[in-house]
Amino acid sequence: MAVEAPVIGITILYFLAIIGIGYYSRQRLKSATDYYVAGRQVGAVVNGLALESTYLSPASMLGLPAYVFIIGYPFWWAMAAIIAGMPIATLLTASALRKYAPTSFADYYADRYNDQRLRWLVGIVTVIGAVLYITLSIVGMALFLLAIAKVPYIVGIIVGTIIVMLYVVWGGMIATSWNAAFQAFLMTVAAVIAAIAILVKLGGIDGFYTAVAANNPKFWNTPSDPTPPHLFSGTWIAVIGWFFVWHYGFATMPYTVVRFFTTMDIKTARRSIFWCTLAAGIFYMALQIIGASSKLMIETGPMGGKGANAVVILKNYMAQYGVGGWPDYSMVAAVEALQNPWILGILCAGGLAIAMSTAAGWVMVVNTLVTRDWGDLMLKSRYAKENPITLARIISVIFLLVGLGIAINPPGLVLDLSGWAFVVIISALGPGLILGLWWKRASRAAMWTTAIVMTPLHLYAWLKAKLVLGHHAFFFLNDVIFGNPKALITPHQVWAIPVGFILFIIVSLITKPVEEEAVQKYCVELTQEV
Amino acid sequence: MPWPPKVFWVGVVLYYGFTALCWLAEATSGINHIVGAPFWYASFLGTFLIPLLMSVIYFYFPERAEEARGGA
Numbered sequence: 212m213a214v215e216a217p218v219i220g221i222t223i224l225y226f227l228a229i230i231g232i233g234y235y236s237r238q239r240l241k242s243a244t245d246y247y248v249a250g251r252q253v254g255a256v257v258n259g260l261a262l263e264s265t266y267l268s269p270a271s272m273l274g275l276p277a278y279v280f281i282i283g284y285p286f287w288w289a290m291a292a293i294i295a296g297m298p299i300a301t302l303l304t305a306s307a308l309r310k311y312a313p314t315s316f317a318d319y320y321a322d323r324y325n326d327q328r329l330r331w332l333v334g335i336v337t338v339i340g341a342v343l344y345i346t347l348s349i350v351g352m353a354l355f356l357l358a359i360a361k362v363p364y365i366v367g368i369i370v371g372t373i374i375v376m377l378y379v380v381w382g383g384m385i386a387t388s389w390n391a392a393f394q395a396f397l398m399t400v401a402a403v404i405a406a407i408a409i410l411v412k413l414g415g416i417d418g419f420y421t422a423v424a425a426n427n428p429k430f431w432n433t434p435s436d437p438t439p440p441h442l443f444s445g446t447w448i449a450v451i452g453w454f455f456v457w458h459y460g461f462a463t464m465p466y467t468v469v470r471f472f473t474t475m476d477i478k479t480a481r482r483s484i485f486w487c488t489l490a491a492g493i494f495y496m497a498l499q500i501i502g503a504s505s506k507l508m509i510e511t512g513p514m515g516g517k518g519a520n521a522v523v524i525l526k527n528y529m530a531q532y533g534v535g536g537w538p539d540y541s542m543v544a545a546v547e548a549l550q551n552p553w554i555l556g557i558l559c560a561g562g563l564a565i566a567m568s569t570a571a572g573w574v575m576v577v578n579t580l581v582t583r584d585w586g587d588l589m590l591k592s593r594y595a596k597e598n599p600i601t602l603a604r605i606i607s608v609i610f611l612l613v614g615l616g617i618a619i620n621p622p623g624l625v626l627d628l629s630g631w632a633f634v635v636i637i638s639a640l641g642p643g644l645i646l647g648l649w650w651k652r653a654s655r656a657a658m659w660t661t662a663i664v665m666t667p668l669h670l671y672a673w674l675k676a677k678l679v680l681g682h683h684a685f686f687f688l689n690d691v692i693f694g695n696p697k698a699l700i701t702p703h704q705v706w707a708i709p710v711g712f713i714l715f716i717i718v719s720l721i722t723k724p725v726e727e728e729a730v731q732k733y734c735v736e737l738t739q740e741v
Numbered sequence: 742m743p744w745p746p747k748v749f750w751v752g753v754v755l756y757y758g759f760t761a762l763c764w765l766a767e768a769t770s771g772i773n774h775i776v777g778a779p780f781w782y783a784s785f786l787g788t789f790l791i792p793l794l795m796s797v798i799y800f801y802f803p804e805r806a807e808e809a810r811g812g813a
Contacts, residue, residue: 284773287779287783287787288760288783291783291784292760295795298799301796301800302745302746306803416780416781419777420778421776431774433767433768435767435768454760478804478807481799481803481804484800485793487796488793488795488796489796493789499783499784649742649743651743734742734743740803740806740810741803
């Protein structure tokens with residue numbers, strides 16, 4: 212299929228805009244604090260939009276509509292819960308962490324648990340997640356460029372990585388914040404335009420509902436109906452499981468938590484979540500519509516026809532492009548069916564935006580961790596102390612090059628593992644973050660134990676579910692407890708996060724609490740009047 | 742022991758309560774089969790408006806409390 216001029220034009224304009232913002236940000240960079248946390252001068256609207264685009268990765272834009280396409284309407288509730296997790300973070304972690312105003316993600320753990328060695332432990336878990344997410348984001352950028360602008364995959368990963376590298380190196384958190392805000396606006400607009408075009412084509416909301424039901428009679432069903440849309444949404448336990456899968460990530464993930472440090476004050480931190488929830492809610496509504504109509508759009512579009520099967524068409528996409536899995540193309544194929552090059556061009560820019568902002572957000576988390584926490588504070592490197600910005604820039608380049616190297620020929624398992632990384636960080640580091648603020652008894656031993664146990668345990672469980680039982684959404688002990696690998700559909704997050712919290716609580720109760728001074732500061736001064 | 746402010750629990754009950762009611766209505770009355778209905782309750786209300794309302798009360802009431810204390 213030929214690429215039309217608007218697609219190329221909009222994509223080039225997008226690249227020029229973010230390079231321009233990155234270059235301009237360079238002039239405002241005066242100190243290491245500017246580089247790490249944008250001088251704590253980011254306003255509510257910019258931070259809120261930046262939160263949206265950083266938190267929502269290409270897995271949102273490509274993966275969630277695909278999940279709706281496969282699992283059916285019940286998956287809309289999982290998306291709803293992701294958005295509801297945003298305001299929950301306001302009073303749970305964001306306000307207290309902004310009041311404390313640390314610089315790096317590991318600062319909190321080292322200070323709250325009065326143990327500087329936690330900078331290593333927290334850093335290692337975070338770095339693992341960062342490498343997986345940066346790789347996923349680079350693949351995501353290239354996938355949008357490949358599927359929409361028909362740019363060869365290898366060119367896409369190189370161009371995307373270099374542009375992210377340019378603005379992260381130039382302007383650090385200042386460039387990342389402003390670009391992420393612009394990218395949030397763009398990706399939201401792209402999804403909304405595509406969704407509105409689909410609704411108009413199908414005759415409004417009622418027409419959309421009816422057309423989707425006519426194309427796939429099971430789509431709007433729930434577990435209470437005789438035939439649920441899919442095995443994964445076949446029971447209410449499964450639906451509840453999906454609902455909570457990604458619900459608490461916003462409160463604890465490093466790339467959102469560090470954004471709470473960049474705001475002007477606690478009031479701005481709270482208000483920024485309002486702007487994030489506003490934009491992300493609109494974005495997700497659009498993705499729900501696109502995901503629900505994907506099968507219909509693909510089967511009735513130019514690639515389809517009488518008796519067409521969307522899965523077969525998407526498998527042809529995958530065979531043609533040779534990257535990712537067939538569900539990754541459902542969103543692009545659905546929008547392509549509209550045959551409007553302007554919408555496709557905006558979608559390409561929006562897809563690049565969501566992928567680049569996530570990559571840049573993770574790079575900022577790890578360059579601060581490695582430069583400041585490891586180089587300066589733990590290894591006492593004179594170079595890190597005297598040249599923090601230069602070293603952070605070098606670290607940024609290294610992480611992006613590692614991601615690029617893996618992305619050249621990404622093993623499918625590596626891309627899948629980004630989902631594992633999301634949960635492992637919540638279950639291994641989340642209890643220490645949340646309970647460290649709200650429970651005086653939270654102990655240092657519990658922090659170490661939870662991180663050390665949950666990281667390998669969850670990796671084992673995830674790999675066993677995926678490789679032995681057949682899908683990571685199967686409970687990993689299904690074969691042992693029920694003798695049936697598909698007996699219980701509970702996305703692994705649903706058990707891993709409660710187990711992480713329970714482990715943390717038990718170990719805290721049987722070990723010595725942290726020194727009173729630290730407890731007073733974190734559990735009283737920071738949490739009162741959040 | 743520290744405890745999140747009351748307004749936090751109001752938001753939590755509002756969201757989980759709304760979701761539970763919707764699922765109950767789907768399971769018992771099949772409201773998901775009313776043409777267009779899932780868009781309004783699961784997408785517009787559940788994904789957009791109620792989370793947005795939570796985010797509003799989570800900054801509005803703490804700010805009012807700060808003003809009452811004479812703070813910023």
